[in-house]
Amino acid sequence: MVFSSACRSLLRHRQIATSYLSCCRRSICTSAPTEERIEAAGYHVSGGPSFMRGTVFWEPDRPLTIEEFHMPRPKAGELLIKTKACGVCHSDLHVLKGELLFSSPCVLGHEITGEVVEHGAHTDVGITKRFPIGSHVVGAFIMPCGNCFFCVKGQEDLCEAFFAYNRAKGTLYDGQTRLFLRNSGKPVYMYSMGGLAEYCVIPANAVATLPNSLPYTESAILGCAVFTAYGAMRHAAEMRAGDSIAVIGVGGIGAR
Numbered sequence: 001m002v003f004s005s006a007c008r009s010l011l012r013h014r015q016i017a018t019s020y021l022s023c024c025r026r027s028i029c030t031s032a033p034t035e036e037r038i039e040a041a042g043y044h045v046s047g048g049p050s051f052m053r054g055t056v057f058w059e060p061d062r063p064l065t066i067e068e069f070h071m072p073r074p075k076a077g078e079l080l081i082k083t084k085a086c087g088v089c090h091s092d093l094h095v096l097k098g099e100l101l102f103s104s105p106c107v108l109g110h111e112i113t114g115e116v117v118e119h120g121a122h123t124d125v126g127i128t129k130r131f132p133i134g135s136h137v138v139g140a141f142i143m144p145c146g147n148c149f150f151c152v153k154g155q156e157d158l159c160e161a162f163f164a165y166n167r168a169k170g171t172l173y174d175g176q177t178r179l180f181l182r183n184s185g186k187p188v189y190m191y192s193m194g195g196l197a198e199y200c201v202i203p204a205n206a207v208a209t210l211p212n213s214l215p216y217t218e219s220a221i222l223g224c225a226v227f228t229a230y231g232a233m234r235h236a237a238e239m240r241a242g243d244s245i246a247v248i249g250v251g252g253i254g255a256r
Contacts, residue, residue, distance in 0.1 A: 048071065048117065048118070049071060050070070050071055051068050051069060051070055051071055051182045052068070052069050052071055052072075052197060052198040052199045053066055053067065053068055053069070053197065053198050054066070054067060054069050054107045054179065054188075054194065054196060054197030054198065055067075055107060055108070055109070055196040055197065056105050056106070056107060056188060057095060057096060057104055057105060057106050057107070057108055057191075058104060058105050059098075059104055060096065060097055060098030061096075061097070061098070064096075067181055067182075067188075068181070068182040068183065069179055069180060069181060069182055069188070069197065070180045070181075070182055070185075071199065072178040072179055072199060072200065072201045073118075073120075073178065073201070074118055074119065074120035074123075074178070074201045075120040075121070075172075075174065076120050076121060076122040076123050076124075077120060077123055077124065077127065077203060077204055077205075078119075078120040078123070078172070078201050078202065078203050078204065079116050079118070079119060079120070079123075079127075079131060079137075079201070079202055079203075079204055079207060080116070080117050080118035080119075080120075080199060080200075080201055081112065081114040081115065081116060081117065081137065081139070081193075081199065081200050081201070081202055081207075082114050082115045082117045082198070082199055083112055083113075083114045083195055083197060083198055083199060083200055084112075084113050084114045084115065084216035084217075084220075085112065085113050085114075085216045085217040085219075085220040086109040086111060086112045086195040086196050086220060087109075087111030087112075087220045087221045087224070087225065088109075088111075089110065089111055089141070089224055089225065091110075092108045092109065092110075092191070095108060095191065096108075102167075102170060102189070102191060103169060103170035103189040104189065105186075105188050105189065106170050106188060106189035106190065106191050106194070107179060107188060107189075107190060107191065107194030107195075107196055107197050107200075108191045108194070108195075108196050109191065109192075109193075109194060109195030109196030109197070109200075110139070110141045110191060110192030110193060110195055110223070110224060111139075111141065111195065111220045111221050111222075111223055111224045111225065112138070112139045112193065112195035112200065112202075112220055112223070113136070113137065113138050113139070113210055113216040113217075113219050113220045113222075114136075114137060114139075114200070114216070115134060115135065115136060115137070116131050116132070116133055116134065116135040116137060117133060117134075117199070118133070119131075119133075123204070127204045130204075130209075131204060131207065131209070135209060136209065136210040136211075136212060136216070137207040137208065137209060137210055138207065138208055138210045138219055138220070138222045138223050139192075139193055139195065139200075139202050139206055139207050139223050140206040140207070140208075140223040140224075141192055141223055141224035142156065142157050142159060142162050142192075142206075143159070143162055143166065143192060143193065143202065143203050143205070143206035144156035144159045144162065144203075144205045144206060145159055145160070145161035145162065145173055145203065145205065146203075146205040147161070148160040148161055151205075156205075161173045166190065166191075166192060169189070170189025170190055170191065171189065171190065172190065172201070172203065173203070177189055177190050178190065178194075178201040179194055179197075193206070208223075210222075233245075
């Protein structure tokens with residue numbers, strides 16, 4: 001997968017990545033309430049918490065609210081992630097301001113790191129071996145289906161399913177959300193994986209293993225901001241080691 005292979009390429013240069021990420025502390029951490037905290041390695045469907053908290057966007061210019069949800073359940077080929085950190089991207093702000101239309105109510109947040117706590121039923125054994133329970137992972141903003149015309153060609157950033165379902169409808173690729181309010185059962189849509197919550201469901205094609213040497217908080221932007229900058233430098237500017245550059249602007253990407 002392009003996302004996984006690109007992650008491996010970046011993470012082989014951990015000293016450079018860690019130095020860069022330490023300058024980009026724009027992530028916010030989420031943690032479960034004390035009575036609901038569990039160890040990832042001990043999590044299982046019957047023994048884990050039955051609900052979680054998440055941040056809900058209702059409409060532009062209305063404050064976000066913290067709501068309780070039924071615990072989301074992954075389906076085949078999906079992973080349930082215990083969110084450790086979630087960055088705030090400018091595209092989140094576009095939705096909040098009404099500049100980017102998206103289904104609502106929804107949970108925003110797409111720059112996440114976390115631990116794998118559950119595999120969806122009937123998930124391929126190759127996925128469960130690659131991401132065993134307790135794995136540290138980072139998620140991708142654009143969540144590739146792995147099967148469409150563009151994904152097969154290695155152009156996962158153009159994934160047809162992602163734009164047809166998640167961006168157009170706020171769902172995963174079966175046309176359904178994984179988020180439902182605890183008190184009413186009302187469905188809540190997902191902006192990517194809906195990372196501003198204590199747990200989130202992500203297609204396995206959209207995660208990569210995060211080395212234990214990299215911290216959760218600073219690494220949350222790897223799946224969006226870092227690759228935006230990396231892609232521009234590597235493929236557009238064709239930068240090479242030793243080149244002199246000027247960085248204009250501030251933030252995780254270093255652009256404005």
